[in-house]
Amino acid sequence: MTPEELFELQERYFAGHCTPEEIALLKQHEGDFQLLDRPWSAEQGDEQQLKHKILEQLHQSMAERPQRNIPFRYYYAAAAMLLFGLCVFLFYPRTNDAVQTFADNKKTAPAGVIKPGSTRATLTLSDGTVINLDEVQSGLVSRQGNVTVGKTADGKLIYQVKAAADQPLIYNTISTPRGGEYQIVLPDGTHVWLNAASSLRFPSVFSGSERKVELKGEAYFEVAGNKQKPFKVAVNNMGIEVLGTHFNVNAYDDEAQIKTTLLEGSVKLIAGSNHRLLKPGQQASLGKQSDFSIAEVNVDEAIAWKNGYFIFDNENIESIMRKVSRWYDVEVTYQGKVDQGRYGGTVSRFDNVEGVLKSLELTGSVRFRMEGRRITVMR
Numbered sequence: 001m002t003p004e005e006l007f008e009l010q011e012r013y014f015a016g017h018c019t020p021e022e023i024a025l026l027k028q029h030e031g032d033f034q035l036l037d038r039p040w041s042a043e044q045g046d047e048q049q050l051k052h053k054i055l056e057q058l059h060q061s062m063a064e065r066p067q068r069n070i071p072f073r074y075y076y077a078a079a080a081m082l083l084f085g086l087c088v089f090l091f092y093p094r095t096n097d098a099v100q101t102f103a104d105n106k107k108t109a110p111a112g113v114i115k116p117g118s119t120r121a122t123l124t125l126s127d128g129t130v131i132n133l134d135e136v137q138s139g140l141v142s143r144q145g146n147v148t149v150g151k152t153a154d155g156k157l158i159y160q161v162k163a164a165a166d167q168p169l170i171y172n173t174i175s176t177p178r179g180g181e182y183q184i185v186l187p188d189g190t191h192v193w194l195n196a197a198s199s200l201r202f203p204s205v206f207s208g209s210e211r212k213v214e215l216k217g218e219a220y221f222e223v224a225g226n227k228q229k230p231f232k233v234a235v236n237n238m239g240i241e242v243l244g245t246h247f248n249v250n251a252y253d254d255e256a257q258i259k260t261t262l263l264e265g266s267v268k269l270i271a272g273s274n275h276r277l278l279k280p281g282q283q284a285s286l287g288k289q290s291d292f293s294i295a296e297v298n299v300d301e302a303i304a305w306k307n308g309y310f311i312f313d314n315e316n317i318e319s320i321m322r323k324v325s326r327w328y329d330v331e332v333t334y335q336g337k338v339d340q341g342r343y344g345g346t347v348s349r350f351d352n353v354e355g356v357l358k359s360l361e362l363t364g365s366v367r368f369r370m371e372g373r374r375i376t377v378m379r
Helices: 003-014 020-028 047-064 072-087 317-328 353-361
Strands: 090-092 122-124 130-132 139-144 147-151 156-161 171-176 180-185 191-194 198-203 211-222 231-235 238-242 246-251 258-264 267-271 274-278 282-286 292-296 309-315 331-334 342-348 367-371 374-378
Touching: 171 180, 191 198, 231 246, 238 246, 258 267, 267 282, 274 282, 274 292, 309 317, 317 331, 317 353, 317 374, 342 353, 353 367
Parallel strands: 156 180, 211 231, 331 374
Antiparallel strands: 090 342, 122 130, 122 171, 139 147, 147 156, 171 198, 180 191, 191 211, 198 211, 211 246, 231 238, 238 267, 246 258, 258 282, 267 274, 282 292, 309 342, 367 374
């Protein structure tokens, strides 16, 4: 069982979703954790001693906040789960291949609590009307000709075409703020997840020979199949064309590249005179020169945000903090020389920001200072 699988199983148990078979499997692996199968360097100190120190602190924390209705024999499993959540954060020094894990960090936690993002968005209709979806109850949100727009109890927006009838081409835009995310089902049945600080412009009915939408920011698409009517995404200076597939697009203005990651099916990427086809498991990066670079990637990393996690794989601190800034709606500044190390790890997007920052601080290579909604990154 991989660390990721163990972590998910333990999360399922504490959420009360485990089957008897899964509980039995969990009991077999109580206390198991590992450091992503990376080599342990002698420069990091004694591995068992470090694990013991972290586990000791977690036990103390659990004693201060006891979990009700959880059998005592699973307290150790809970500690192991939390310990894994810490230990998956690794630091990759720029100058060698040694791995530095979390150290025993005695620093005072930053003051104040900044909560994670939530399900929030606005819908702008063709006539300029802006609907705050946070304030709308489940049920009918809008009626546009033969199209009804409804909100489900779990906060998803659904477009439904009641009858096949001609109507003027009108556009709606759904926008998420910093610290928000939202799901929408388009008129053709395509399911879209919008990440924070993103927007999607689309027609209320897909008429004509294509289905075209415009994206800013980041979104994950599960496109409904229709061979007669290709689905197209316009994003900055690039176009994406598909028939039916699952893919993620990251196209924030503050990122140096547009990244398209394919999970299922195939997509055609177009940038000027350059055309490329992606296969499942591949990611295309497009810089300012309109040249694509294609690489095999871990697709779980690309859609981790959709599944409630940050997954960092060999990322620098600036890239990480851009994601933190968007999701927690905070300002990030830097004091002194920017850390040039590379980081890798997994942490829940639903932790308070202090938890994410403390995880990074435990690498011993970076520190943070919080003042209101401003985070200063320091060496």
